[in-house]
Amino acid sequence: MKNELALSGEKINLKIYPEYFLNIGMIRGEYLIRDINKNIVLDETQKFLYNYLTNICRIYFDEFVWYRLSELTNTESNNLDGTKEKLLDKHPLFGIRGARRLLNYEDEFLAEISVINKVYESNKNLSIFIPFVNDSIQLNKIIQKIRSTNFGGNIGCMIELPSAFFDLDNILDLDINRVVIGMNDLTSFIYATVRDSEWHDMESDIMFNIIKEVSIKAKNKNVELSVAGYLKKSLVDKLNSIGIKCIIHYSLIPEILGKDIEFPNHLKEVKDRSKNIIK
Numbered sequence: 001m002k003n004e005l006a007l008s009g010e011k012i013n014l015k016i017y018p019e020y021f022l023n024i025g026m027i028r029g030e031y032l033i034r035d036i037n038k039n040i041v042l043d044e045t046q047k048f049l050y051n052y053l054t055n056i057c058r059i060y061f062d063e064f065v066w067y068r069l070s071e072l073t074n075t076e077s078n079n080l081d082g083t084k085e086k087l088l089d090k091h092p093l094f095g096i097r098g099a100r101r102l103l104n105y106e107d108e109f110l111a112e113i114s115v116i117n118k119v120y121e122s123n124k125n126l127s128i129f130i131p132f133v134n135d136s137i138q139l140n141k142i143i144q145k146i147r148s149t150n151f152g153g154n155i156g157c158m159i160e161l162p163s164a165f166f167d168l169d170n171i172l173d174l175d176i177n178r179v180v181i182g183m184n185d186l187t188s189f190i191y192a193t194v195r196d197s198e199w200h201d202m203e204s205d206i207m208f209n210i211i212k213e214v215s216i217k218a219k220n221k222n223v224e225l226s227v228a229g230y231l232k233k234s235l236v237d238k239l240n241s242i243g244i245k246c247i248i249h250y251s252l253i254p255e256i257l258g259k260d261i262e263f264p265n266h267l268k269e270v271k272d273r274s275k276n277i278i279k
Contacts, residue, residue, distance in 0.1 A: 001240050004066075004226055006249045009035050009052065009270065010263045015059060016250065020257055023063045024056060025226055025247035026129075026180070029070035029112065031267070034274045039082035040070065040111045049115045057123035064125055066156065066178075069112060071098040071131040079278050093188060098132025098158070102142055113149050120153055129156030129180060134163050136170035143175050154178070156224075159214060160185040168214060172221040179218055180247065181211055183229030195230075203235050215244055231256070 004025025005016055009032045015021075032052055038045040057065050072080075074089035074096060085105075089095055102109040120126045128146070133139045139157055146155060155175060159165055160182030171179070183202045184195060190206065193199040201207065211227060218225040227239055228247035233256045236246045251267045253259050 001243065001245065003236065003240070003245055004247045006228065006247045007056065008032075008250065008267050010250050010266050011052075012056070012059065012262070016261075017253070017257065017259055020259075021248070024060055024065040025245075026228055027053070027056065027065065027067045029068055030072045030076065031270055033070055033072065033080065034076060035270050037080055037273070037277060039077075039080045039084075040108050040115075041084075042082040045082075046111060046115050049112075050118055053115070053119045053126065054123065057119060057126050061123075061125060064127055064154070065123070066127045066129055066154075067116065068129050068131055068158070069098070069102065072101065073097060075278055076274060077101070079274070093185065093194070099130050099134065099138055099142055100132065102130070102145075103138070109145065110149070113146060113151065117149055117151055120151060124153065127154035127156065127177070129158065129178065131158045131182070132160060132185070133157045133171070134161060135167040136174060139164075139171060139176075140174055147175070156180060158182045158228075160189075162186070162189050165210060165214070168217055172217060172223050176223060178224035178226065179214065181214055181225070181227045183207070183227060183231065183235075186210070187229075202229065202231070203238070208238070211239065211244065212242075215242075 002022040004023045005021040006026040008028045032049055033040060036045055036048050073092040074087040077083050078086045087096060096104055116128055130142055143155055154177040156178035157176055158180050187200050187202050187207055188194060191199045215225050226245045226247050231246055236256055239246055248256055253261050
């Protein structure tokens with residue numbers, strides 16, 4: 001089966017290995033913002049995001065392009081030009097991220113959605129989804145805000161918090177077209193650990209059973225499901241074997257598919273640049 005591709009701001013000009021990928025399953029908005037290092041409320045950032053999304057939608061004109069609303073940690077947000085309020089970041093896993101920031105900072109939320117709407121006017125293949133969702137109540141508030149701006153495209157959400165998993169039945173009854181299991185954070189919260197630790201086991205029976213349960217419930221509600229994260233080839237193969245699509249990061253194509261890529265260092269360069277700015 002074909003999986004989906006995740007981009008983090010790589011400036012591609014052609015479809016990437018279309019024999020392996022169907023759709024852009026995720027564009028991580030925060031990496032575009034971190035690349036330019038300016039808050040989304042600034043015109044320069046909005047123009048940068050508009051141009052990038054328009055180009056990707058043009059390349060994938062006959063496929064869906066899913067944009068994930070930005071998910072910045074407090075520290076990452078604090079160090080952007082134009083951020084008005086600096087917040088204490090006790091730990092990057094927690095705090096005002098994703099859906100929480102959308103609801104707390106309406107100016108940033110409306111600025112990002114305004115760009116989405118402008119791109120959507122000429123690119124109906126653009127869809128969006130919401131990260132770091134607590135539960136159905138929080139998600140519904142955000143969906144209502146998005147729809148109030150007259151966005152008519154597909155909407156989805158991440159399942160990366162245990163609370164969202166436990167409230168999955170109610171989430172699936174909302175105005176959404178897909179859910180994406182975020183394995184990086186969900187595994188961290190399930191095992192109370194950080195990435196790259198000995199306990200962060202994405203391929204455990206516990207995580208696999210969670211994926212299967214979400215898959216069954218989503219299918220019963222006619223909601224699409226994909227699994228995302230810094231996945232290993234073994235997990236991708238295992239999930240594909242039972243009919244579950246994965247969203248594979250561009251930077252992991254060599255590791256998972258054994259194929260060359262044009263921008264192998266882009267993601268690392270953005271991360272390193274952010275870290276230097278924070279220091």
